[in-house]
Amino acid sequence: MGIKERALKAFRATRGLGIPDEEVKPVLHDLLEVYGYNWEPIEAEDYRALIDAYFEFKENQGVEDETEDNMENDGSKRPSKKLQCEGQEDHVSSAITNSSKTLALKKATVPLNTDTQEIMESSQRCSMDRRIEFSSQPPDMQLNSESKDVISSHLPSTDRKSTHDRVSRAVYFKRPLDAHGSSHTSKENGPTSHCNRKLIKPKNEQLIGDMACGESFPARRLKKRASGIGNSGRDLNEKGKNCSGILNSSNLVNNQRQTVASDQKRLFLSISDITKGAENVKISLVNEFGKEDLPKFNYMPHNTIYQNAYVHISLARISDEDCCSSCSGDCLSLSIPCACARETGGEFAYTQQGLLKEEFLDACMSIESGVHDRHLVYCQDCPLERSKNEYFPEQCKGHIIRKFIKECWRKCGCNMHCGNRVVQRGITCELQVFLTRGGKGWGLRTLQDLPKGTFVCEYVGEILTNTELYERNMQSSGSERHTYPVTLDADWGSEKVLRDEEALCLDATFFGNVARFINHRCFDANLTDIPVEVETPDRHYYHLALFTARKVNALEELTWDYGIDFSDHNHPIKAFTCCCGSAVCRDMKRKS
Numbered sequence: 278m279g280i281k282e283r284a285l286k287a288f289r290a291t292r293g294l295g296i297p298d299e300e301v302k303p304v305l306h307d308l309l310e311v312y313g314y315n316w317e318p319i320e321a322e323d324y325r326a327l328i329d330a331y332f333e334f335k336e337n338q339g340v341e342d343e344t345e346d347n348m349e350n351d352g353s354k355r356p357s358k359k360l361q362c363e364g365q366e367d368h369v370s371s372a373i374t375n376s377s378k379t380l381a382l383k384k385a386t387v388p389l390n391t392d393t394q395e396i397m398e399s400s401q402r403c404s405m406d407r408r409i410e411f412s413s414q415p416p417d418m419q420l421n422s423e424s425k426d427v428i429s430s431h432l433p434s435t436d437r438k439s440t441h442d443r444v445s446r447a448v449y450f451k452r453p454l455d456a457h458g459s460s461h462t463s464k465e466n467g468p469t470s471h472c473n474r475k476l477i478k479p480k481n482e483q484l485i486g487d488m489a490c491g492e493s494f495p496a497r498r499l500k501k502r503a504s505g506i507g508n509s510g511r512d513l514n515e516k517g518k519n520c521s522g523i524l525n526s527s528n529l530v531n532n533q534r535q536t537v538a539s540d541q542k543r544l545f546l547s548i549s550d551i552t553k554g555a556e557n558v559k560i561s562l563v564n565e566f567g568k569e570d571l572p573k574f575n576y577m578p579h580n581t582i583y584q585n586a587y588v589h590i591s592l593a594r595i596s597d598e599d600c601c602s603s604c605s606g607d608c609l610s611l612s613i614p615c616a617c618a619r620e621t622g623g624e625f626a627y628t629q630q631g632l633l634k635e636e637f638l639d640a641c642m643s644i645e646s647g648v649h650d651r652h653l654v655y656c657q658d659c660p661l662e663r664s665k666n667e668y669f670p671e672q673c674k675g676h677i678i679r680k681f682i683k684e685c686w687r688k689c690g691c692n693m694h695c696g697n698r699v700v701q702r703g704i705t706c707e708l709q710v711f712l713t714r715g716g717k718g719w720g721l722r723t724l725q726d727l728p729k730g731t732f733v734c735e736y737v738g739e740i741l742t743n744t745e746l747y748e749r750n751m752q753s754s755g756s757e758r759h760t761y762p763v764t765l766d767a768d769w770g771s772e773k774v775l776r777d778e779e780a781l782c783l784d785a786t787f788f789g790n791v792a793r794f795i796n797h798r799c800f801d802a803n804l805t806d807i808p809v810e811v812e813t814p815d816r817h818y819y820h821l822a823l824f825t826a827r828k829v830n831a832l833e834e835l836t837w838d839y840g841i842d843f844s845d846h847n848h849p850i851k852a853f854t855c856c857c858g859s860a861v862c863r864d865m866k867r868k869s
């Protein structure tokens with residue numbers, strides 16, 4: 278592997294912990310010097326030595342700053358830095374001092390070059406006369422074998438006011454359904470008063486407050502080098518035990534790692550993989566503020582039926598018209614779109630690069646925004662309305678007729694690398710759950726630049742009938758309102774009569790994937806959701822895939838317009854006060 282590639286991999290690893298590249302670069306420089314430009318000890322154990330050196334550096338930097346101030350004032354000695362965590366102090370500095378694994382870094386002889394190229398150059402300049410004292414063993418940052426799962430140990434304490442969506446997608450509702458069968462009347466020219474969105478071209482969101490790692494460690498070059506960067510030999514597990522319930526209340530999965538830094542009494546909590554190995558990629562979680570409990574849910578990479586939902590998956594149900602059995606290889610290389618593409622409106626939705634075609638994406642977004650024709654259908658016997666009561670006193674507000682993507686599947690003759698199989702292959706982007714600022718709780722961000730049309734993840738949850746969701750909501754107390762259900766109503770406009778067990782939603786409250794962390798943004802969200810048919814032609818069940826609506830930069834929060842009508846005061850469930858920060862926020866209450 279080339280040096281550039283190695284440096285990039287190192288940045289990727291530290292980015293996963295919310296550490297900005299600019300800050301880790303000088304540390305990497307120093308470490309390379311220390312290890313005689315041998316990358317192996319740096320790369321070992323997921324860059325443990327580098328991560329530890331970085332946090333050591335941050336601590337020492339703080340100590341240095343304090344010392345310099347103190348010495349200027351009264352000439353006193355450097356105070357020992359103590360870990361402070363929710364009111365408790367942990368004498369980390371003594372652990373560092375007493376450690377037999379002290380790494381004495383010699384002062385950097387290379388200038389503060391901070392780009393990869395410079396790291397390459399200095400790496401190539403490797404000289405042999407460096408006198409280094411260090412232990413080859415990186416510190417043990419891993420939690421012990423008692424550790425299991427921190428995710429399931431805490432309930433989120435964020436203000437989880439109940440939300441709703443009166444139109445379709447992200448519907449937050451609770452209403453009983455006790456009748457079977459429905460008929461729909463298309464009223465495409467009917468009123469579109471509620472939630473009547475205009476098409477607003479998504480533009481770069483201002484990153485106010487949500488680039489958490491950038492804020493915690495300001496992106497500035499490190500002017501001072503710590504004299505004692507390196508292995509501390511500190512026992513983070515011990516520290517964890519001293520650090521309130523967050524770390525000791527549960528067992529952690531072996532490969533999950535928590536880092537606690539005493540940076541101005543701030544708790545820096547990090548979990549390396551909330552998916553517990555269930556996805557193709559690891560998805561980390563960081564909390565730099567220390568004021569939030571961990572989310573409590575079970576990570577699940579695929580939708581799963583809770584109980585009564587009717588989702589019939591069988592090869593026999595897939596007719597010849599619903600698959601491309603005579604294809605082979607990659608369907609995208611065909612001159613004539615295959616049968617699956619014909620289901621997607623006569624052409625493939627994806628490009629050779631695996632992105633959503635711009636025209637397809639724009640068409641989907643314009644349908645949702647209603648800039649052209651909103652394609653609403655109003656049910657005469659809406660599954661949500663069937664049992665009108667105090668929870669749903671109004672008439673059906675209409676459902677958007679949406680464009681579907683149809684992916685190739687098992688009965689098709691093509692292979693798994695076929696370009697018409699994107700969503701079914703799962704998450705490939707580098708994502709991170711982080712604690713947002715400004716009242717939104719946890720959020721999701723990308724750690725890499727994402728071009729427009731990138732598949733990010735699907736919205737995964739328990740498949741519930743609307744009745745089951747209603748019953749769930751009835752059982753939950755006011756403070757535990759479910760705020761994660763999404764109605765699968767993209768095909769409710771068809772002539773098909775929907776039985777209760779076919780009127781479905783996805784609830785990610787207890788079981789779900791990373792999409793449950795995606796916050797709402799009015800109008801100009803950077804993600805959009807598109808229904809995807811994969812394993813069954815029955816469109817009352819489908820996958821809800823989230824794609825980038827524009828180019829999204831690394832570290833930007835990923836957002837999705839839930840479609841909430843904040844002005845609908847009649848709705849039984851009060852929407853949350855929107856803190857999306859969009860210039861076109863629909864929550865007038867918030868604006869005023």
Ligand SMILES: C[S@@+](CC[C@H](N)C(=O)[O-])C[C@H]1O[C@@H](n2cnc3c(N)ncnc32)[C@H](O)[C@@H]1O
Nearest residue numbers: 437717718719760793794795796797855856857
């Ligand atoms: C699907 S969850 C998103 C993840 C959530 N922030 C968390 O901490 O788990 C939806 C909930 O997040 C919060 N939320 C999402 N978007 C918001 C926004 N723009 N303003 C305020 N709260 C928001 C609301 O409490 C909402 O009920």
